[in-house]
Amino acid sequence: MRPLDGIRIIDFSRVLAGPMATQILAEFGAEVTKIERPGIGDESRSFEPMFDGGQSAYYSAFNRSKRSIAVDLKTDAGRQLAFDLAAQADVLVENFLPGGMEKHGLSYEALSAVNPRLIYISNTGFGQTGPYKDRKGYDTIFQALSGVIDLTGHPDGPPAKVGLPFADLTSGLWIAIAALTGLVGRAGSGKGCHVDLAMMDVQVAMLTLPAARHFALGETPKRVGTEHLGRVPSAAYQCDGGAWLFISASDQHWPLLCDVLGLTELAKDSSLAHNRQRVERRDEVTAALSAAIAQRDRFELAESLRAAGVPAGEVNTVPDILKDPHITARGMVDHFDDPERGPTLGLRTPARFSGYDPHRFEAPPKLGADTHKILSDELGLTEDQITALYDKGIVA
Missing domain, CATH: 3.30.1540.10 (formyl-coa transferase, domain 3)
Known part of the structure; x- marks a missing residue:
């Protein structure tokens, strides 16, 4: 048994923040079903770098321990299949622009009408409201706009981005926090909710100490390299x-x-x-x-x-820390068994819960690997109905 056994999550998100969050929840026991486009899937499946054999290391870093169903949401039948799956879910995660899910008939209002216990998380760049809500953005855009890039680097040098996709990673953690908070709230109220989680808001919230200095001293915090504004040495x-x-x-x-x-x-x-x-x-x-x-x-x-x-x-360099004896002893670097290329290295989800089975660490799904099983076992479709969907290209 794992902490989130029995929790069903339907994942419409792509690339990093949403997939990272749902991977965390999957490895702690939730059953995560990833909705992907036939033939293409999550675009990060094509992102470099690639393992030998052609599988994206990027995709593998954020999509372990999930199931994949390939559904064409541009078709009425495909949208209905997605709707029916979401109607059974505890949590839904999506990262379309505001209004995107509504165009597919998958809005919170529509789904909560048939599944009032659903925790529906919309992770967008700028949120569902405000003058920037329809803007597109990427990790580094949020780093720049939020002031994070202005704070990063040496005093005598230009601003620099953080060495990791900081905005995506921190937003992924907040999606997971929102999902778990929604589930705890539902346990008391019996009701689901809609979560409006903007990546831009997450970045501004991360400014904590620089903002505190500005509130207290009225200063504009500056780049200090590796030094600390409030501590020496x-x-x-x-x-x-x-x-x-x-x-x-x-x-x-x-x-x-x-x-x-x-x-x-x-x-x-x-x-x-x-x-x-x-x-x-x-x-x-x-x-x-x-x-x-x-x-x-x-x-x-x-x-x-x-x-x-x-x-x-x-x-340390990245290779240094990955080979560090403490990290090795903690088991942070492990491998999952990919059905095509065999043992494949990855980083484990860090939290360890006593009294539960170890968290999952399974290969990311091949595109559409679970389509047939999900259609049959969970939606109750017949073989003829499933064959027709495949023949029409509605699923893959």
């Missing part, structure tokens, strides 16, 4: 040989850090004992730390700092 420092080490020290760590680095004069300076004073003398403190750290081997220094109780972490 908290930054990446270059060690001997060019490798980087991130050190983040509070007041209790300051004398310990100075001791490891042999900076006895800084340790004796009582005017640097408190973070606020070190922030005011940021340039002086940073210069002294940088000079001392540049003389030290990263491995040796990192071990010495951790032994002294000072928080420190190597700035």
Whole structure:
């Protein structure tokens, strides 16, 4: 048994945010049925990079442990099939532009009339209301508009995007939060709901601390590279040989850090004992730390700092962390058995629940792999009816 066993999710979303959310829910036990276009499917099936054999690694990262049914929503019969499946679902996730699902006869109003317990999540770029609601957008557009790109990079350099699809990933987490919150609310009220979740809203909500500085001080937060606006030291420092080490020290760590680095004069300076004073003398403190750290081997220094109780972490590359012994011991890198290419590496969903079976980690579905079974077992269609749908290209 898994935490979400028995929960049915119908997934009309594509590419990243929605599929990421429904993958999380699927691996915790929900039965996720992905609605895809015949012949094409989710467009991320064609996204690079590709595994040997032609399967998209991008698609595989966000669509594990689901079922796929290929249905042509441009046809009346296809729309009816999708409607009938949604009428049985606990949660629906979609990322069409506002009004897109309504054009297919799949609006919240239509579906909730026959399934009043449905949690219907509309994940759009700018929401169902507001002057930008009909705009299209991608991850980096939301990063730019929200101020995230303006905050990212070094002070003397241009703005930079986050190294991950930050807007998509954080929105995916919020879709999952919304689904689970809706289900908990339904348990008490007996009623479903419509969730208007805008990726732009998610990005603005992520501004937390920069916004707090603006509210408190009236300032426009600036790019600070790896440094922290409110703490010194908290930054990446270059060690001997060019490798980087991130050190983040509070007041209790300051004398310990100075001791490891042999900076006895800084340790004796009582005017640097408190973070606020070190922030005011940021340039002086940073210069002294940088000079001392540049003389030290990263491995040796990192071990010495951790032994002294000072928080420190190597700035790893992606291959570094994927091979890290702790990550290996935690089982974060695992493999699923793809029916065509065999064992295929992927990253596990991180939460671990005691008292339940381990979460699922199954291959992403081939396009339309479950169409026949779903039509037969869940919609109760006869073989003749199913054959006719295939022959007309309504399903695949």
